[in-house]
Amino acid sequence: MVFDSIPSFEEFSATFSSDEECVRHMFKVRFGKNYPCPKCTKAGPWYLNTRRYFGCSRCGTQLNAKSGTVFNHSKSSIVDHFMAIYLSCISTYGVPADVMSTFLGLPKPTAWMISNRVRRHIAGLRQPQRLGGEGQIIEVDETLLRQVRSGPDAERHVTIFGITDGHEYLSFIVPNRKPATLLPIIDKWVRPGSEIHSDGFGTYRLLNLNKYTHKTVNHKAGFTISPDGASTVRIDQFWGRLKRTIYRVCHGVHYAHLESYLKECEQRAFWKKDRLGFLNSAFSQFPVVQT
Ligand SMILES: [Zn+2]
Known part of the structure; x- marks a missing residue:
């Protein structure tokens, strides 16, 4: 535990006021004084x-x-990175790089690099888990994401597939919605015995019923929750979160960074009711990432 309660901006700045304090904190967390x-x-x-x-x-x-x-390999001050992590954790959808730039008094490209690193740091906080199990409810769905840049003037639509138990969220960039694409992902990430809820899309009718129970929500008949209890409300809320982040906060993202946005969004969704836990998680570990 790093913080007992969510610190105010002043309290946070006082805790990590210099690069030396930040580096000492990182060493303590990663190695400890008796390493x-x-x-x-x-x-x-x-x-x-x-x-x-x-x-x-x-x-x-x-x-x-x-x-x-x-x-x-960052040349920027680590205090600025720590402040960016703090701002990112206490905000609901993350902080856009231009706001970060004004707030930290840094040029936009520097603020953008810092935001990028902070997002990758947050994305690595918790490793994805296999979800569900005997009798547990899992929701699956896919959505189309717009405003994904793939070149200077090129924009593309990307299909994202999502799985949730209402607590953990998993999302994947997929080439299409075909059974050969989505069903292996379900097999890999959803434990046998789970009760899978989906909409009426054809791919889900081919779910392996020896392994899973399947219930369908009929959106066309106006149901959000079907009479048999089937619902995809939680994965729909995740899509809402993801799209608000990408459309309204970031005004589009580059395809090369999309994966880290998804992973960040999964972490935010996991911690949505425990912001202090989110903040402590972000400052009590400094995961080793792939470069
Ligand atoms: Zn030695």
């Missing part, structure tokens, strides 16, 4: 000797507090 030295195997102590390196007090071996994280 065994990889060279001499003695447990610390470690001292901060440059802006990011901690040295073993016995043999001088150096550890980079930022190595492997999204912040590793």
